[in-house]
Amino acid sequence: MPARQRLIPARAGAAQVLAAIADGRSLDAALERTRPRVAEAERALLQELAYGGVRFRLRFEPVLRARLRRPFKPRDRDLEALLLVALYELAMMRTPSHAAVNGAVEAAGALGKGWARGLINGVLRGVLRDPRALAAPADPRGAHGWPAWLAEELARDWPQEWADIAASATARPPMTVRVNLARVSRDAYIERLRAADVEARPGKAPGALILATPVAVERLPGFTEGLVSVQDEAAQWATLLLGVPAGGRVLDACAAPGGKTGHLAEIRPAPGHIVAVESDSGRTERLREGLARLSVQAEVICADATDTAAWWDGRPFDRILLDAPCSGTGVIRRHPDIRLLRRPTDIDALVQTQARLLDALWPLLAPGGMLMYATCSILRRENARQVEAFLERQGDTVAVPVDPGAGRADGAGRQILPGESGMDGFFYACLRAGGAER
Amino acid sequence: MATLEILQYPDPYLRHKAAPVETVDDEVRALVDDMLETMYAAPGIGLAATQVGIDRRVAVIDVSESKDEPLVLINPELVYPEGSGTCEEGCLSIPGVYEKVTRPACVTLRALDRDGNPYELHVDDLLAVCIQHEVDHLDGRLFIDRLSMLKRQRIEKRLLKQRRRDGDSRRAAG
Numbered sequence: 001m002p003a004r005q006r007l008i009p010a011r012a013g014a015a016q017v018l019a020a021i022a023d024g025r026s027l028d029a030a031l032e033r034t035r036p037r038v039a040e041a042e043r044a045l046l047q048e049l050a051y052g053g054v055r056f057r058l059r060f061e062p063v064l065r066a067r068l069r070r071p072f073k074p075r076d077r078d079l080e081a082l083l084l085v086a087l088y089e090l091a092m093m094r095t096p097s098h099a100a101v102n103g104a105v106e107a108a109g110a111l112g113k114g115w116a117r118g119l120i121n122g123v124l125r126g127v128l129r130d131p132r133a134l135a136a137p138a139d140p141r142g143a144h145g146w147p148a149w150l151a152e153e154l155a156r157d158w159p160q161e162w163a164d165i166a167a168s169a170t171a172r173p174p175m176t177v178r179v180n181l182a183r184v185s186r187d188a189y190i191e192r193l194r195a196a197d198v199e200a201r202p203g204k205a206p207g208a209l210i211l212a213t214p215v216a217v218e219r220l221p222g223f224t225e226g227l228v229s230v231q232d233e234a235a236q237w238a239t240l241l242l243g244v245p246a247g248g249r250v251l252d253a254c255a256a257p258g259g260k261t262g263h264l265a266e267i268r269p270a271p272g273h274i275v276a277v278e279s280d281s282g283r284t285e286r287l288r289e290g291l292a293r294l295s296v297q298a299e300v301i302c303a304d305a306t307d308t309a310a311w312w313d314g315r316p317f318d319r320i321l322l323d324a325p326c327s328g329t330g331v332i333r334r335h336p337d338i339r340l341l342r343r344p345t346d347i348d349a350l351v352q353t354q355a356r357l358l359d360a361l362w363p364l365l366a367p368g369g370m371l372m373y374a375t376c377s378i379l380r381r382e383n384a385r386q387v388e389a390f391l392e393r394q395g396d397t398v399a400v401p402v403d404p405g406a407g408r409a410d411g412a413g414r415q416i417l418p419g420e421s422g423m424d425g426f427f428y429a430c431l432r433a434g435g436a437e438r
Numbered sequence: 439m440a441t442l443e444i445l446q447y448p449d450p451y452l453r454h455k456a457a458p459v460e461t462v463d464d465e466v467r468a469l470v471d472d473m474l475e476t477m478y479a480a481p482g483i484g485l486a487a488t489q490v491g492i493d494r495r496v497a498v499i500d501v502s503e504s505k506d507e508p509l510v511l512i513n514p515e516l517v518y519p520e521g522s523g524t525c526e527e528g529c530l531s532i533p534g535v536y537e538k539v540t541r542p543a544c545v546t547l548r549a550l551d552r553d554g555n556p557y558e559l560h561v562d563d564l565l566a567v568c569i570q571h572e573v574d575h576l577d578g579r580l581f582i583d584r585l586s587m588l589k590r591q592r593i594e595k596r597l598l599k600q601r602r603r604d605g606d607s608r609r610a611a612g
Contacts, residue, residue: 001482001483001484001530001568001571002529002533003481003483
């Protein structure tokens with residue numbers, strides 16, 4: 001058999017990606033699989049159509065449903081996806097409409113479904129004839145493609161802010177990097193970026209730089225040598241607000257992919273010892289690779305963080321960073337597939353896992369030590385209410401107010417909503433154990 | 439080592455059923471090495487001896503991205519086919535033609551390796567597709583045989599036109 005499979009047009013590739021997500025695959029994984037099958041010159045278009053198709057899928061599904069006499073058979077989900085991608089292109093991109101329609105018709109052939117050319121053409125031309133078909137629905141949920149269950153919970157949690165939250169999901173996030181201040185000053189790195197023709201401005205976090213336009217990491221000077229890492233400013237604050245003391249023992253629980261572990265190691269004066277725990281062995285490997293790129297040292301342990309008997313050596317930690325597994329509802333703008341893949345029952349399970357992690361890790365703290373509970377969620381039951389319940393269970397605990405320069409106090413912690421000061425949605429609660437302050 | 443010429447459809451030798459290898463000797467090993475070189479140069483992920491005009495039940499496969507996991511199949515046998523899957527296939531002997539083919543999704547392969555030692559492998563995904571495709575070659579079968587008559591006629595018409603355009607009248611007549 002020949003090595004290379006036939007190349008497919010970007011629109012067919014985007015349809016395959018969208019269909020793969022409907023089968024439960026993640027956007028990243030699906031794109032990685034499809035990218036090699038699309039010609040290099042068309043890969044930017046593939047990326048744009050795939051992200052756009054995912055971001056707006058739930059908005060255009062009803063438009064499509066109204067125009068089909070019967071739903072597609074399961075094996076023709078790629079055609080449904082192709083139409084959704086085409087609707088995104090017609091409504092949101094500047095492609096001339098005839099080019100978008102012809103592209104979709106041609107893509108049906110590339111998907112091996114030439115019989116559907118007439119159907120694709122007919123549906124899309126029908127949409128173009130109806131001036132109201134592509135107009136944005138008035139309510140934020142429909143306009144920005146939210147599943148009903150999630151929209152309802154968020155509107156309950158954030159009645160004032162809901163409209164902005166809804167819109168943030170279809171906005172394009174900036175590319176933010178963290179300069180390794182242990183090795184280079186931020187000003188010096190801005191100069192290096194300028195020399196490489198990359199425009200950037202400083203963020204509020206001391207090492208944060210926000211790029212004017214996203215670039216491939218290979219274009220960042222010194223990336224492979226660890227001068228810089230890609231990390232949203234909100235995530236940078238999780239480490240900064242922990243206030244790691246010089247020479248202290250620090251635990252990074254749930255550490256993969258290791259952005260925060262690397263950040264902990266870059267802090268000066270340096271912590272004495274960093275332990276990074278991650279339960280997934282594949283992700284642990286990537287964590288090690290990431291730390292090697294930064295040439296920093298940390299003790300990496302592959303274990304379930306809650307099973308402390310299995311991995312803890314009994315020496316208490318001065319600081320614990322618990323970046324807990326969560327719904328990811330604060331980073332939907334970066335991972336639009338979250339809205340399509342998450343189920344309401346997932347949240348219940350996550351809330352339980354978070355509580356288990358808090359309870360299991362708390363005894364590992366030295367007297368007066370601090371634990372940072374952080375999530376990239378904007379659901380209050382994962383955040384303020386989770387911490388409130390923990391404080392009720394743990395008597396001898398003080399919540400220390402923290403300020404990442406954005407967001408609002410919520411219960412014992414602080415909540416940034418997505419897009420505020422350009423940041424991802426994030427929650428922080430800094431909890432101090434009883435005893436002398438360390 | 440040398441690269442070998444890959445026979446092109448409709449070369450009648452592609453319909454030949456290959457004879458089993460009696461002993462895995464240096465001659466067979468040299469064939470394996472030449473076939474691997476030919477396959478990597480093509481570039482391909484699988485090649486059967488029938489495709490290079492050799493009457494031996496020998497095939498080589500490498501479906502890895504890094505092209506460093508060669509699999510040698512001598513006297514291969516396929517047992518316990520399970521399930522069914524559809525994958526787009528092409529063939530080094532039928533350049534430019536890619537069609538979806540439905541085959542069992544998993545199979546168990548029994549064969550001899552380059553040193554003549556028997557092995558058994560349970561495979562799925564692309565490797566299962568490729569193994570079945572190459573074993574078909576050793577039986578004189580091509581992946582287009584597994585398509586509908588209509589599809590196959592359309593492909594043959596297209597190939598005929600292509601050959602006329604290329605001015606290769608000898609093959610067109612064959």
